[in-house]
Each structure stands twice: as C-alpha cells, then as structure tokens.
Amino acid sequence: xxxxxxSSDLTWQLFPVEQSMRTARLKQKPCVLWFTGLSGAGKSTVxxxxxxxxxxxxxxxxxxxxDNVRHGLCxxxxxxxQGRSENIRRVGEVSKLLVDAGLIVLTAFISxxxxxxxxxxxxxxxxxxxxxxxxxxxxxxxxxxxxxLYKKAREKQVAxxxxxxxxxxxxxHPELIINTxxxxxxxxxxxxxxxxxxxxxxxxxxxxxxIRREPVNVLG
Amino acid sequence: xxxxxxSSDLTWQLFPVEQSMRTARLKQKPCVLWFTGLSGAGKSTVxxxxxxxxxxxxxxxxxxxxDNVRHGLCxxxxxxxQGRSENIRRVGEVSKLLVDAGLIVLTAFISxxxxxxxxxxxxxxxxxxxxxxxxxxxxxxxxxxxxxLYKKAREKQVAxxxxxxxxxxxxxHPELIINTxxxxxxxxxxxxxxxxxxxxxxxxxxxxxxIRREPVNVLG
Numbered sequence: 162x163x164x165x166x167x168s169s170d171l172t173w174q175l176f177p178v179e180q181s182m183r184t185a186r187l188k189q190k191p192c193v194l195w196f197t198g199l200s201g202a203g204k205s206t207v208x209x210x211x212x213x214x215x216x217x218x219x220x221x222x223x224x225x226x227x228d229n230v231r232h233g234l235c236x237x238x239x240x241x242x243q244g245r246s247e248n249i250r251r252v253g254e255v256s257k258l259l260v261d262a263g264l265i266v267l268t269a270f271i272s273x274x275x276x277x278x279x280x281x282x283x284x285x286x287x288x289x290x291x292x293x294x295x296x297x298x299x300x301x302x303x304x305x306x307x308x309x310l311y312k313k314a315r316e317k318q319v320a321x322x323x324x325x326x327x328x329x330x331x332x333x334h335p336e337l338i339i340n341t342x343x344x345x346x347x348x349x350x351x352x353x354x355x356x357x358x359x360x361x362x363x364x365x366x367x368x369x370x371x372i373r374r375e376p377v378n379v380l381g
Numbered sequence: 382x383x384x385x386x387x388s389s390d391l392t393w394q395l396f397p398v399e400q401s402m403r404t405a406r407l408k409q410k411p412c413v414l415w416f417t418g419l420s421g422a423g424k425s426t427v428x429x430x431x432x433x434x435x436x437x438x439x440x441x442x443x444x445x446x447x448d449n450v451r452h453g454l455c456x457x458x459x460x461x462x463q464g465r466s467e468n469i470r471r472v473g474e475v476s477k478l479l480v481d482a483g484l485i486v487l488t489a490f491i492s493x494x495x496x497x498x499x500x501x502x503x504x505x506x507x508x509x510x511x512x513x514x515x516x517x518x519x520x521x522x523x524x525x526x527x528x529x530l531y532k533k534a535r536e537k538q539v540a541x542x543x544x545x546x547x548x549x550x551x552x553x554h555p556e557l558i559i560n561t562x563x564x565x566x567x568x569x570x571x572x573x574x575x576x577x578x579x580x581x582x583x584x585x586x587x588x589x590x591x592i593r594r595e596p597v598n599v600l601g
Contacts, residue, residue, distance in 0.1 A: 177429060178436045178444075186593065187441075209397060216398045221407075221441075223482040224398075233504075234474040237467075247457075254454040255475055262443040264482060284453075373406065 183263030188369065189220050190362040191260045193285050194353065197272045197332060198295030199324050200310055201302035203341035203349070204269040207295060210350035212267055215357075219365045219373045223259055225252055226269040240321060246277050253281035260289055265362070273329040293353065294335040297342040299324045403483030408589065409440050410582040411480040413505050414573065417492045417552060418515030419544050420530055421522035423561035423569070424489040427515060430570035432487055435577075439585045439593045443479055445472055446489040460541065466497050473501035480509055485582070493549040513573065514555040517562040519544050 184191055194211065196204040205226055212222045231238075235251055238244040249272050259266045272278055282290045302324065303311040314322035321327040332338075337356055339349045357363050365373070404411055414431065416424040425446055432442045451458075455471055458464040469492050479486045492498055502510045522544065523531040534542035541547040552558075557576055559569045577583050585593070 178432050178442065182436065183441065212398050216402065221403065221483070222398065223478070225478070229478060229481070233477065234471060251454060251471075255478065257453065258443070258445070258449060258475065259479070259482065261449070262479065262482075262484060263441070 180261050180263060187221055187263050188364040189263070189265060190364070191263050191265055192289040192291050192357075192362060193256045193260060193281075194265065194267045195256075195272070195278065195281065195290060195292050196267065196269045196295050197278060197292065197335075199297065199299060199302045199329055200271055200322075201305040201307055202295040202297040203346060204271075204295045206346050207339065207341065207349045207353070208267040208269045210346055211353050214350055214354050215265060215363075218354075218363065219369070220265060220363060221263065222265045222267060224267045224269065225255065225259075230255075242274075242321075246274065249274075249277040250280060250284075253284045256281070257285055260285065265357075271323050271329070273323045273327065275330045275333070278332065291337065291356075292332055292335040293337045293339060294332045295349075296331075296338055296340050301342045400481050400483060407441055407483050408584040409483070409485060410584070411483050411485055412509040412511050412582060413476045413480060413501075414485065414487045415476075415492070415498065415501065415510060415512050416487065416489045416515050417498060417512065417555075419517065419519060419522045419549055420491060420542075421525040421527055422515040422517040423566060424491075424515045426566050427559065427561065427569045427573070428487040428489045430566055431573050434570055434574050435485060435583075438574075438583065439589070440485060440583060441483065442485045442487060444487045444489065445475065445479075450475075462494075462541075466494065469494075469497040470500060470504075473504045476501070477505055480505065485577075491543050491549070493543045493547065495550045495553070498552065511557065511576075512552055512555040513557045513559060514552045515569075516551075516558055516560050521562045 180191070194208070196208050198204050205224075208224050208226070212224055215222050230248070230252060234255065235248045238248050249270065252268055252270060256266045256268060272281075278292065282292070297305075306312060310319060310322060311325065313319040314325040323329050337353065339352060341349055354363075400411070414428070416428050418424050425444075428444050428446070432444055435442050450468070450472060454475065455468045458468050469490065472488055472490060476486045476488060492501075498512065502512070517525075526532060530539060530542060531545065533539040534545040543549050557573065559572060561569055574583075
C-alpha cells in the first residue's frame with residue numbers, strides 16, 4: 162500500500178516554503194507599518210498613499226483597517242477597553258502572518274493604549290515593527306472630523322471616544338513621527354517610503370521594476 | 382494651513398490598490414484551498430507539497446495550519462465545539478484577507494463540521510473557495526498516527542477526538558477528493574496543481590517564470 166509518507170518523496174528535493182524564500186523573490190523585507198493616532202489624524206489616508214506609492218514601485222503590500230477587520234475577523238468584539246485590546250491583539254497576529262507571507266503590512270487603527278502597542282511590538286519582533294505616530298492636534302482632528310464622530314462624541318451619542326472621553330497615549334519611542342497638520346498627505350507618505358529605502362527594505366532595482374510592471378510578452 | 386485632504390493630491394493620480402491590481406502583477410487568481418479530513422489523513426503534508434510546487438513555478442502562497450494559528454490568533458480558544466467553530470471562522474476571515482492580498486491560501490485543519498465549512502465557503506465566496514477532501518479511512522489514519530493522538534484518544538487522554546469520540550462530517554460536494562491511501566503525497570499534490578491550471582488560476586508563462594526566479598542582474 163502506498164502511503165502519504167513524505168520520505169518516499171525526498172528525491173523531489175522539496176522543502177518548506179519559508180519567509181526568506183518569498184522575500185528573496187519579492188525583493189522586499191517585510192514589516193508592519195503600525196500607524197497610530199487620533200481619529201481624523203490621517204492614518205488611513207497616509208497608509209493608502211504609502212501603499213499606492215509602494216505598489217507603483219513594484220512592491221507587495223496590504224492595508225489592515227477598521228473596514229476590513231471590524232466587519233470580519235473582529236465582528237464579535239465591542240468597543241470596551243477589553244474589546245479594543247483584543248481587536249489590536251488579533252490585528253497584531255494577522256499582521257504577523259502577513260509578514261510571514263512576505264508582505265509589507267500597513268495597519269491603520271487608533272490603537273490608543275501603549276500596552277496594546279507594546280504587545281504587538283513584542284509579537285512581531287522589534288526588527289519588523291515600525292511604529293508611525295500620525296500626529297495632529299485634537300483641535301485639527303476635530304475640525305476635520307471626516308466621519309462626524311467628534312460631533313457625535315461631543316453630543317454624547319458616542320461613548321468612550323478617544324481624545325474626548327477616552328485617553329490617547331502618544332508613543333514614547335515611535336520609529337517615525339509624521340505631522341499631518343503641517344504638510345500634505347503625499348509629503349507624509351513620501352517620508353515613510355524614504356524611511357523604508359533608508360532602512361534597506363525595498364530592494365528592487367529599476368530594471369526589475371519595469372519587468373515586474375510590464376511582463377515580457379513572449380508572443381512578441 | 383495644509384491638511385491631509387487627498388483632493389490636493391489628485392494630480393498624482395493615485396488610487397487605492399485593489400485585489401485585481403495585485404493579482405494582475407502576480408499572475409495568479411487567488412483562492413482558498415480548504416483542506417479537510419481526519420487527523421493523519423495527510424492535509425498538512427499535501428498542502429506543504431502543493432505550496433512547494435507552486436512556489437517553484439513562481440506563485441505566491443501561504444499555508445494556515447494549527448501551528449501558526451492555534452498558538453497565535455486563536456490562542457484564547459479551547460477545543461469545545463464552540464471553540465473549534467470560532468477557530469474555523471477566524472481562519473476563514475484571515476483567509477479572506479490573504480486572498481484579498483492576492484495570495485493562494487492553503488488551510489490545513491480537520492474542520493469536521495459541515496456548518497463551519499459552509500460558513501467559510503459563504504464568507505470567501507463560492508468562486509474562490511476550493512474544498513479539498515483529503516480522504517483516508519479511519520483505520521489508515523489511526524495506523525499512521527503521526528502525532529500519537531489516536532493512541533491518546535483511545536486511552537481517554539484526549540477528549541472529543543475527531544473520528545473516535547467526536548464526529549467527522551465528510552464533505553458532500555467538495556471541489557476535489559484526494560485519496561491519500563492509494564497514491565503518494567506527491568501524486569496528490571500534483572493533482573491539485575493540475576486542477577488549479579485547469580481552472581485558469583495560474584497564469585505565468587515559462588518566460589515570466591524564469592524572470593521571476595532569476596531576476597536580471599543589471600551589473601551582469
């Protein structure tokens with residue numbers, strides 16, 4: 162009887178696909194760009210622009226945000242402190258899987274608590290966790306109020322809203338501080354891409370980039 | 382005052398990076414290969430071989446299994462029916478994110494309950510969910526007993542073990558049935574890769590593959 166015993170397959174010289182093999186092919190060193198900051202500070206906007214810039218340059222990324230997490234993986238969680246912490250923990254765990262898969266991950270969550278962010282840093286590992294403080298004053302964020310949430314919080318229609326009646330604990334040692342009230346979103350995004358180049362995470366040269374963008378047509 | 386308003390960035394013609402853009406670049410149509418079957422049937426072995434074959438051919442994949450999920454994302458869950466269902470739900474949600482990121486995802490969980498698998502199929506969408514029944518008789522699986530778990534279950538050291546004192550509900554309409562007790566693991570894996578070709582999910586031609594494997598050396 163034949164069995165699924167792998168030993169009989171050793172002549173194929175197959176071996177597990179590991180992160181290092183994926184990243185060598187993708188020519189990028191994966192990491193988590195962890196955006197933290199007040200609602201309205203510009204986390205999602207800047208993360209989206211960074212992703213667009215990286216994609217245009219040939220890299221593979223993924224953005225985790227409230228839209229694709231709160232309605233899916235974390236649909237069972239509420240907005241109490243415990244619910245928020247568990248939300249951040251799961252996002253951290255999923256980020257870790259995505260990094261293992263070879264991707265540059267961008268997360269856009271308020272993530273107001275230092276302990277939660279420390280847990281994620283510990284989970285991902287210091288080397289691959291890049292904390293980016295998206296900084297704007299409460300006044301600026303409240304004036305922007307893109308989702309009308311500050312208005313609702315002031316009117317007590319939303320409880321425990323970060324910055325109003327729930328604390329935001331600013332990062333003490335973030336890898337990057339990006340001030341969104343003194344520069345455009347694109348300028349912010351370009352700073353982050355520059356940081357990734359300067360830390361050796363983006364490894365395609367321009368020839369490879371053009372190949373990746375326009376695959377050779379063998380039919381000529 | 383400058384703001385993070387994206388409207389001022391429109392001249393850059395940036396737009397969100399969507400699944401279709403990633404998959405066009407990767408030249409693969411992402412999906413979830415959902416392996417289900419008894420412990421010892423060969424889910425992880427075959428999934429690992431499929432991943433190796435796909436990687437060698439130039440594709441980007443990721444395997445979700447007990448090792449990288451139960452110790453991380455699902456560390457808070459027990460092995461009651463409810464815990465198992467929530468485990469499968471989360472794996473389904475993470476698979477959905479990975480598919481959105483452009484990857485071919487392989488999951489290797491016993492996933493004994495039809496309702497749980499139906500939930501995942503519904504979550505991922507019928508088009509991108511490929512259920513693969515890794516089929517071997519209980520006798521064969523118990524004889525293999527790679528982790529010694531059947532022995533423990535028979536000695537009542539493990540409770541609610543699938544196939545012994547907890548039911549396994551075989552798929553009624555799986556996309557593929559792979560019998561691991563009548564063919565080698567490699568033969569099983571090759572059948573699955575052939576299925577992916579036949580359903581139009583693998584789109585690299587051989588020239589692109591060689592480029593992807595051996596990036597052009599511009600200094601050469």
